[in-house]
Amino acid sequence: MVADGRTMISRISFLMLGAALLAISPVEYGFAQSVGSSDTDLIERGRYLVKIAGCNDCHTPGYVQTGGMVPEELWLTGDRLGWHGAWGTTYPANLRLYMQGVSVEEWIQNARTRQLRPPMPWFALRDMTETDLRAIYSLVRYLGPAGEPVPAYVPPEQEPVGPLVRFPVGSQ
Ligand code: HEC
Structure with missing residues (x-):
């Protein structure tokens, strides 16, 4: 599948978001922890x-x-x-x-x-x-x-x- 520029940017943002979430403690990120998403x-x-x-x-x-x-x-x-x-x-x-x-x-x-x-x-x-x-x-x-x-x-x-x-x- 060929990814266009926008898809690439959203993928990169998604990866960055993931990295940022890993850096936050579970207490600070309680809501997403509770629903698992x-x-x-x-x-x-x-x-x-x-x-x-x-x-x-x-x-x-x-x-x-x-x-x-x-x-x-x-x-x-x-x-x-x-x-x-x-x-x-x-x-x-x-x-x-x-x-x-x-x-x-x-x-x-x-x-x-x-x-x-x-x-x-x-x-x-x-x-x-x-x-x-x-x-x-x-x-x-x-x-x-x-x-x-x-x-x-x-x-x-x-x-x-x-x-x-x-x-x-x-x-x-
Ligand atoms: C078959 C048509 C139909 C479908 C399918 C439908 N709705 Fe509705 N919905 C209505 C109608 C008509 C009303 C107004 C009901 C009334 O006046 O009591 C309404 C009202 C509502 C209200 C109340 C809003 C208010 O101002 O109080 C909510 C919330 C709502 N719908 C959400 C949903 C959601 C979420 C879905 C999908 C899961 C959905 N509806 C699917 C027809 C539908």
Whole structure:
């Protein structure tokens, strides 16, 4: 495999990071010790997880329609496509903004306990390992804030505006 300049630089930085970590005592580097990964590993795992655990499918505009060809800078910026059913209308949140407002501990606590409305698979977050939750958090914080907030939840008795995916009546 031919490595381009950027790959070489990132490999060299990675090696330097590794060397730097060896120089730091385990006490100072307690967090990474406890999950057994460096920050770079966590971000890379987060990148993998949001691709295969479906987060991008709903939270990234156009991701499904383009077969996943959305640049990473736009990942998880939320979608204005509403999901309409017996629960009302929900909009996949802008996770790039959401993660700015929570610490990693709050994120893990929320993921374990919050029951969100359909079609958000909240049970997938509940059942994730702590390392995987930390990995998703690391990636989203690494990507940084971007985009706008999505429309607020609309209760069943109110008529939503904008494009909608309608679940069949009586499906729930
Ligand atoms: C099938 C579509 C779908 C998939 C897949 C999905 N989400 Fe969601 N998500 C939603 C919707 C819709 C909401 C809004 C739910 C509500 O209003 O209660 C939401 C809400 C959330 C929230 C709450 C944000 C807030 O502002 O409180 C978080 C966090 C979240 N999703 C994370 C994830 C992660 C991480 C994944 C991948 C493991 C994921 N979602 C996969 C549709 C989805």
